[in-house]
Amino acid sequence: MPKVVKIKNFGAAEVMEITEEDNAPLQAGEARVEHIAVGLNYLDIMHRQGHYPLPLPTGLGVAGCGVIREISPENPELAVGDLVTYAGTPPGSYAEQRAVPADRLVKLPPDIEPTVAAAALQHGITAAFLIEDVFPVARGHFVLVHAAAGGVGTILCQWAKALGATVIGTVGNQEKVSHAIEHGCDHVIVSTAENVAERVRAITAGRGVDVAYDSVGRDTFESSLKSLAFRGMLVSFGSASGDPSPVPVGDLAEVGSVYLTRPRFIHYTRTRSDLLRYATAFFERIRNGLKVPIGRTYHIDEVVLAHKDVESRKTKGSSVFVF
DSSP states (O other), rough: OEEEEEESSSSSSEEEEEEOOOOOOOOOTTTEEEEEEEEEOOHHHHHHHHHSSSSSSSEOOOOOOEEEEOOOOOOOTTTOEEEEEEEEEEHHHHHHHEEEEGGGOOOOOTSSSSHHHHHHHHHHHHHOOOIIIIIIIOOOOEEEESSSTHHHHHHHHHHHHHOEEEEEESSSSGGGGGHHHTTTTTTETTTTTTHHHHHHHHTTTTOOEEEEEESTTTTTTTHHTTEEEEEEEEEEETTTTTOOOOOHHHHHHHTTTTTEOOOHHHHOSSSSHHHHHHHHHHHHHHHTTTOOOOOEEEGGGGGHHHHHHHOOOOOOOOOEEEE
């Protein structure tokens, strides 16, 4: 029977259990994927902790790459034997095999490594909609990216740099500075040792940034607001440190008539055409030199260790599970 990671309760990494389960029959519109690798995203940790509650018991993991072993007949685009990848699905990818809605599967181009797709498709699609549609970055913009050495940050910084922006990244410790510089940052701020907003003002000669991409949440939200230029935009797309406190609408005017948005992956990939558009844009960036470093490869049996490493900020770039 295939291995699968499940939780019966929300909590610390130790609540995850590796079990074996028979495959359930496919439902209409589904495909069964045998995984080569699955991605490790901070969202998985939020699900495990109950920050985004799921019905229990539940699997974890929203991204993977593998081979279609079975598919319901309503899907003419795909066939048994196709190598596919996916991201943003209902949790359950921490498994040797799983059923996936076929309309969320993307055929993997032959020049993209399966481990890269599994580890980074969620991050790459997120970067694509953040930088192309949430706030279209262009030459001359100043961009602030929190967690610049993380999975999304590593991609986002390179992408913004390639578009001609000046990229300011924040990292949690000195050891991650070189990683951020090697992956698109013009300037790096160690957020635990420096005042982020003051450094941003110094770097931009008092102007501030056109956009702040903030996946951290509570710990960085105020500094993001204070780093914005007049009519700049704060894109709060994650809450690794917890949800930010509520913001009175008047505060947005006080700091410069700024904009605030909270985009979600599912809302920007709601249609298959959008999903494929963002995935294609990400793959094209890789072909044009965007680097997707795999910070750590774990065997699925190391799932508890992997979650602890991510929570303690030991990892850089994207991480992946293999079987």
